[in-house]
Amino acid sequence: MENMKFKNKVAIITGAASGMGQLAAQNFVEAGGFAVLTDVNGDAVTAAADALNEQGHQAIGVQADVRVYDEVKQVADEALQKFGRIDVLMNFAGGAETRMMNCHKPFHELPVEVVDWGLDVNLKGAVYFCHAVMGQMIKQKSGVLLNLGSVSGVEGSSGAVNYSAAKSGIIGLTKALAHAGAPHGVRACCVSPGPVLTRPGMANMKTRLGRAAEPQEVVDLILYLCSDQAAFITGTNYLIDGGRSCGGMD
Numbered sequence: 001m002e003n004m005k006f007k008n009k010v011a012i013i014t015g016a017a018s019g020m021g022q023l024a025a026q027n028f029v030e031a032g033g034f035a036v037l038t039d040v041n042g043d044a045v046t047a048a049a050d051a052l053n054e055q056g057h058q059a060i061g062v063q064a065d066v067r068v069y070d071e072v073k074q075v076a077d078e079a080l081q082k083f084g085r086i087d088v089l090m091n092f093a094g095g096a097e098t099r100m101m102n103c104h105k106p107f108h109e110l111p112v113e114v115v116d117w118g119l120d121v122n123l124k125g126a127v128y129f130c131h132a133v134m135g136q137m138i139k140q141k142s143g144v145l146l147n148l149g150s151v152s153g154v155e156g157s158s159g160a161v162n163y164s165a166a167k168s169g170i171i172g173l174t175k176a177l178a179h180a181g182a183p184h185g186v187r188a189c190c191v192s193p194g195p196v197l198t199r200p201g202m203a204n205m206k207t208r209l210g211r212a213a214e215p216q217e218v219v220d221l222i223l224y225l226c227s228d229q230a231a232f233i234t235g236t237n238y239l240i241d242g243g244r245s246c247g248g249m250d
């Protein structure tokens with residue numbers, strides 16, 4: 001990060017109140033960028049942005065639910081008002097509906113609200129944010145749309161069926177946006193992690209390498225893809241899963 005590879009670049013980072021989104025925001029400003037942190041958890045995202053400003057960086061925190069287009073559009077508008085451009089979008093907001101809504105039932109017994117949450121937060125939210133920023137990126141003739149998939153979107157998970165469907169859809173979304181963005185200098189990439197230690201429970205998910213990822217390992221890949229070093233990469237889904245998707249794991 002010491003080479004200031006995001007000097008004067010502006011990123012919108014969803015799900016930035018915690019986990020990998022918050023870490024990516026920290027790394028992005030440390031590399032010279034300006035960050036717009038957004039999350040449905042307004043107090044936490046404001047606190048995360050305040051902490052970056054106290055360190056001498058430039059960041060704002062904006063509360064938004066990724067399922068509500070007007071709120072998503074408001075984040076893009078505030079980013080433009082404050083920083084004048086949008087260079088990078090990182091779509092971290094998401095999670096398995098059964099965990100996030102504390103409803104650990106088989107798929108066919110899930111209330112429809114839980115089904116909707118899994119699809120809407122994990123897929124529609126990313127679609128909304130890409131839609132809200134892409135026009136500005138096309139105007140600038142540059143930009144990067146970075147979407148979070150999951151190994152569950154590649155191999156499926158019986159405990160998170162809607163999440164798996166949504167994360168699989170994220171790969172298609174990324175490819176389609178790569179097609180749409182390429183003539184305008186806009187790239188789209190997807191990163192699909194296996195277990196990541198943003199919470200201790202992820203250590204229980206098996207991988208070939210016998211461990212879960214540190215959040216920094218995943219964020220390093222994401223920030224590489226968002227940087228000019230990755231200028232020839234678009235439309236690709238990168239699995240970072242300790243070999244889990246090779247098969248043969250429980």
Ligand SMILES: NC(=O)c1ccc[n+]([C@@H]2O[C@H](COP(=O)([O-])OP(=O)(O)OC[C@H]3O[C@@H](n4cnc5c(N)ncnc54)[C@H](O)[C@@H]3O)[C@@H](O)[C@H]2O)c1
Binds near residue numbers: 020041091
């Ligand atoms: N941690 C893992 O093992 C793992 C594995 C594969 C993929 N991922 C994906 O990586 C991303 C980040 O994971 P993490 O572990 O850092 O998650 P996390 O739970 O720490 O952070 C997710 C953030 O999303 C926010 N969020 C939830 N619903 C929202 C909504 N409706 N609108 C706006 N924000 C909302 C939460 O408030 C939270 O701050 C997610 O998309 C997740 O699916 C994580």
